[in-house]
Amino acid sequence: MTDSQKHIIGLVFYPGMTSLDIVGPQQVFSALPGVQIHRIWKTLDPIKTDDGMMVLPDTTFENCPRLDVICIGGGLEQGAVEDDPEILAFLRKQGSTAKFITSVCGGSLFLAKTGLLFGYRATTHWAMRQQLAKFGVEVGTERIVIDRNRITGGGVTAGIDFGLTIASILCGEEVAKIIQLLLEYNPAPPFDVGSPEKAGAQLVDKAILFMQGISSLEVAKQAV
């Protein structure tokens, strides 16, 4: 595939999605030569993400063209929309023709609920591995899992590694390397606790309680 060919990439937006799940890959994709990005939701009304920022979709499910890459992320309040028939129908429809069916973080659960990950290996946020496994998915704990044309990333920040991986597949390794350099992606996490395996059981338990606290707070804020 040459640079002059257009890659049509769709990012599914929804209320309560995690901004960083989507903005990580979006920042990478937007730098790709010959790319067209669609930010897709039921309407073009503003959406509140789970970090409180308001964002505007630019494409509706109805007027979205056929996508080469479809991507959905997770969110603290994804439970509220995970079974939404319109979202699942859109994913199923685009998934039947897309070249790549992809997700970051808890986004894999939407794909799993459509059946698009049945019989595939995939990954998700560490806190959702058990849930994902219930849908006939072989759950990997790697940061990125590629199984045929399903490409799934782990939790939140994995979206950057995921985006660069897809950049490399679509436009070649050199373009992906240039984008990695431009995004100065030379990470230096302040602590070595970025996975449950590294963090240990005690911190994992605290993180789950902490997350439930944020989540109920966010749900309360959304309801106002």
Place this chain on the structure above:
Amino acid sequence: MTDSQKHIIGLVFYPGMTSLDIVGPQQVFSALPGVQIHRIWKTLDPIKTDDGMMVLPDTTFENCPRLDVICIGGGLEQGAVEDDPEILAFLRKQGSTAKFITSVCGGSLFLAKTGLLFGYRATTHWAMRQQLAKFGVEVGTERIVIDRNRITGGGVTAGIDFGLTIASILCGEEVAKIIQLLLEYNPAPPFDVGSPEKAGAQLVDKAILFMQGISSLEVAKQAV
């Protein structure tokens, strides 16, 4: 400072800003206990970021309360607003009382132009180090530079390390660790080219040409 005290954090938005510069720290900050985040611009009208996403500010320069932490990021089109007197006046005013004056990526150049970094060590995106040095700033090449109450991060993705560092300062190491785990920040960059030192001169030259290409493309798109 205890968790029940509110930290008022302001993120300056502007047209052409890099989404990921701001969303990295924003995702971290939004998880902090007792935090209030303001997304600030001249008006509440939608803003187009440099990856093409539309976002909505929620606070204007005029009605912004006194901030504990002020933060500004960079952007491919930051040159168009870098000398905007309203932005610089806002930064100067808030900078005179804020507990922490901070930036990610090219955001340091705005701070430098107000004089807020004069005589300080600070960092920026690797491509802007020379520009920053012209403003009486001692430019560091580390990913995060802390000099008294100035905290600056390197390019784009450094915002995540930066956000976690500030989380640790505001709310303690355990909270920062929990957030790192929740964001599954266990990076696995696909290539080892995330800094100019690692990438080498040839890739750096290509990246600069590539960036200039994106930049002029984006400026053209904005003008439409």
